[in-house]
Amino acid sequence: DAKTTQPNSMESNEEEPVHLPCNHSTISGTDYIHWYRQLPSQGPEYVIHGLTSNVNNRMASLAIAEDRKSSTLILHRATLRDAAVYYCILRGPSGYALNFGKGTSLLVTP
Amino acid sequence: GAVVSQHPSRVICKSGTSVKIECRSLDFQATTMFWYRQFPKQSLMLMATSNEGSKATYEQGVEKDKFLINHASLTLSTLTVTSAHPEDSSFYICSAPQTGGSTEAFFGQGTRLTVV
Numbered sequence: 001d002a003k004t005t006q007p008n009s010m011e012s013n014e015e016e017p018v019h020l021p022c023n024h025s026t027i028s029g030t031d032y033i034h035w036y037r038q039l040p041s042q043g044p045e046y047v048i049h050g051l052t053s054n055v056n057n058r059m060a061s062l063a064i065a066e067d068r069k070s071s072t073l074i075l076h077r078a079t080l081r082d083a084a085v086y087y088c089i090l091r092g093p094s095g096y097a098l099n100f101g102k103g104t105s106l107l108v109t110p
Numbered sequence: 111g112a113v114v115s116q117h118p119s120r121v122i123c124k125s126g127t128s129v130k131i132e133c134r135s136l137d138f139q140a141t142t143m144f145w146y147r148q149f150p151k152q153s154l155m156l157m158a159t160s161n162e163g164s165k166a167t168y169e170q171g172v173e174k175d176k177f178l179i180n181h182a183s184l185t186l187s188t189l190t191v192t193s194a195h196p197e198d199s200s201f202y203i204c205s206a207p208q209t210g211g212s213t214e215a216f217f218g219q220g221t222r223l224t225v226v
Contacts, residue, residue, distance in 0.1 A: 034214070036215075043203045043205075043220040044217045046214040046215065046216070049212075096159070097144045100153045100154040101153060
């Protein structure tokens with residue numbers, strides 16, 4: 001799977017929107033962009049994924065650049081419970097195991 | 111959504127003993143499951159791929175005789191850490207993804223292993 005680049009950490013105020021960036025300049029045409037998050041002492045949790053179009057679900061929105069070389073995970077109103085490490089991962093059409101990078105550690109302050 | 115259940119959530123064992131960790135897919139069949147290990151302040155590292163009805167495949171550097179994997183059914187995979195030592199203390203996580211990049215992967219809650 002192609003590599004992704006994320007900032008090591010970000011900080012947000014509670015109830016503010018958060019934009020978590022991810023660069024994936026070597027993405028192939030068939031790679032899906034997946035986002036997972038890991039709360040302290042828990043297994044990763046699926047957040048959202050997409051291929052080309054922007055995606056929305058109850059947890060977040062995913063904005064994908066037109067050239068697909070970058071994407072942004074948007075948390076519309078951060079809560080203290082959103083403090084976690086967020087992983088942006090590319091997954092091929094038949095790929096199985098997820099290749100976790102270092103992710104972005106999100107700190108949410110009251 | 112689909113759920114993966116991992117048990118136990120935490121275990122403390124004495125050095126030299128063996129510990130078994132179970133990973134179950136609760137409402138779907140998983141012919142393949144993955145085992146990850148995560149040391150403090152680090153990311154998840156894939157250890158091995160568990161295949162139902164066949165031998166597991168291990169990532170480079172992972173001792174297959176130390177980390178025994180059994181995938182006895184389409185809903186259960188087990189990881190046994192044999193002759194555990196303090197350096198095996200870690201957070202172990204299983205995953206049972208549905209096939210294809212267009213679907214989400216599901217993870218167990220993780221098992222915190224402490225070897226004393």
